[in-house]
Amino acid sequence: MPALINLIPVDTKIDFMKRRVPALILSVVLVLGAITSLAVQHLNFGIDFSGGILVEARMPEEPDMADLRARLNTLGLGAVSLTHIGDDARDVMIRVQQPDDTTEEQENAALEAIQGVLDAGVDYRRVELVGPKVGGELIEAGIWAVSLSILAIVLYIWFRFEWQFAIGAMVALIHDVVVTLGVFSVLRLEFDLTTVAALLTLAGYSINDTVVVYDRVREKLRKYKRMPLVDLLNLALNRTLSRTILTSITTLVAVVALLAFGGEVLRNFSAALAFGIIIGTYSTIYVAVPILVYFDLRREAIAGEDSEKEEATGGAASGSDTPAAPMIEGADGFVPSPEPEADDGDDSAPSGGTGARSATTRAGNAGKRKPKGRGSRGARR
């Protein structure tokens, strides 16, 4: 059964890197815009962070909003907002944001007063009260969570790749988080605890995307030692493009289902994720990868792998039983076009007696070689 459709063009040769300067300018503009908006109109904190009261109630019958508002205002609780919520006309949402110096006792009393105003027979669907102390702590915990997870992710990348990749990933992550925050600020979307969860998730998603491309960049770096870096990055991006798009689509499809049908409570969360997936995909292609050009990536990364490279090439060349793939990597004068894709002989160790044996020999000989697990894997099978 063949694939029914082929959404993604194969063997693309898009010159992403040609657009890297305009793209970087766009990113800088986005980030600056986000920071400006955050500085000028801040975030629209939900009560999780600002402290306050939220009551979502289903009234026995459709309420007279003006009358209800008037009665709530007589309580003298500060900024009280009353809105309809959801599809049922009987559902109202009351939000109270009290001044910063409100004590927990006053807040609890305010909640009681509100519940006194709503008549009996009201079905409380949601009641939330967050004291000022807790609100402040939650902001702090949120900032810690986001910063530490960026740090932890960056450390992991550094450990698995080279430092240039770690910096690229960090810039991309900060870009994603700041721009998403900016969108929340510009659109005045409510920012609460679940939004922080969404931010962390999108950090995980965005880095996921970035890692896949970086992995390919590293692979190509080892393979094509002489290819100009820009061409090599283009090659890696094009090779992973179909996967990048496919995964973004499946995830986005799932998140849009959540956005459309997940209900009121998850709306901001899904919105942040949906936006985050788009910005995360963009940042992988136009921030995380292009930024590698500006570091002295090539020489250093290869310096670390040189010995392995030579040994590996030798071993694979003698032991390889893949007839269709000519060994061209490392050859002088290689044309930096993505085609034809060469056999990645350095670590392919194809199944079969010779391959396995050669892998064993290679692993045994590779004195200075960094253990990567590939050789031994080949040997086991």
Added chain:
Amino acid sequence: MLYFAKWKIGLILAICLAGLFFSVPNALRGQADGLPSWWQPVTLGLDLQGGSYLLLEVETDAVVREQLEALVESARAELREARIRYVGLGVEAGAAVVTIPDAGQRTEAARLLRGLDSGGTDLTEGAEGRFSLTFQEQALIERRTQAVEQSIEIVRRRVDETGTREPTIQRQGDSRIIVELPGVDDPQRIKALIGRTAKLNFHLLDERVSPEDLAAGQMPPGTTVLPAAENNTDGPPRYAVRKRVEVSGDRLVDAQPNFQDNQPVVSFRFDTAGGQRFGRVTQGAVGQNLAIVLDGAVISAPVIREPILGGSGIISGSFSVQETQDLALLLRAGALPAPLTVLEERTVGPGLGADSIEAGALASLLGLLLVIVFMLATYGLFGAMAVVALVLNLFLLLGALSLLGATLTLPGIAGIVLTMGMAVDANVLIFERMREEARNGRTLMNCIETGFRQAFKAIVDANVTTLVAAALLFYFGSGPVKGFAVTLSIGVLASMFTAVMVTRLMVVVWLRRSRAKALPI
């Protein structure tokens, strides 16, 4: 790579079957009570099943202040008994202070003051016989810890008395208590019950104080003004009460709502020691007023007509039946050592909870369907394998959550939906790699082999980063957000297993059966 040992196949199948097995109770949610405790459906968070979450803080400062005041009262008694003249006895800036004017009596006074609180206090002597007594750091910590632990115990007793099903009460941090009440959609009564200190004390009124002095607030030492309680409508608004506690409510062993002359009252009974003490006090004070003080307000101050020797009595006031029930409950459960403040409350009614489950289920099914269609359309047969892996992944996730007793929250459902989108990522990576290898003219075996092996590194790196984010989310998040972190982590782990192991197994079986020569994607 393309060979599977028999035991490995067995293990993979066993894990999948276990996932299915532990998911089954979720379909039998209605009869969950009849199922063994290790075979239960996943626990629903308060945001899904409805319920109330309260975060309370024990005001431990109040305990310390109170104990300092107790220290002052015993100092007063001791100094008086030893006939040592003192001035300026009181609490100042976290210390009990007193000045002994007569230099000759200072050594004796210091000895007395040191012995007041069985250790744990520091005595410093300042200029002109001014002594100050403070609690040692260690003693303070102990007292605070004790107050929090005691509070938890008492909150638990009170909540249990209300008949709430399966409440969770646990300590958070130094001085906080988390109370989770599933199924409670209006926690006002419970909040009121939990929030009250319910400290009951019996004091004598100070008859020496004239109504004028009372009005002016001029009190002799050792006497204080207390207001009337809300339901004390018959008596005066203020009372001059001797500070000394004659009998304290700690000595109560039982309290019940009752009726006297058709009025709702609370009857109580002391333990033996309390009963004897109560008898002695009432014997020595016939004709005087005994004030019944609850949380610093006088409920009533009846005249003692005769010694009360039976160890039981009655508290009357303008109570409603509900109030006597609550008061009796509070007295039975015991007093809180310190006031509690509600820092945070989150209540979800059963209606919204049910709506959320419905919305979550709809979004999940729709998301699943869209992803399935997409995978089938893009990868045909291999797409079908990925779909099987995805469905297995969901069962594994659900089974693991059920087995671990994890809590499923609304953000957790979002985590599941997100997992579905991301779970196929591993398969997409593998399949795309295979396609690529095929375009390079590799043999079928070679494509499949390389596809799995090359993609695996990227899959691991990509998923570990997601796990890192999820772990921090779990550490810093609270309630529903923690639930999200748990689902996301288990989902990622399960997806690595299904996408890599299970799909590979399916591909290998297919390869053997079909003897295909070309990649079908």
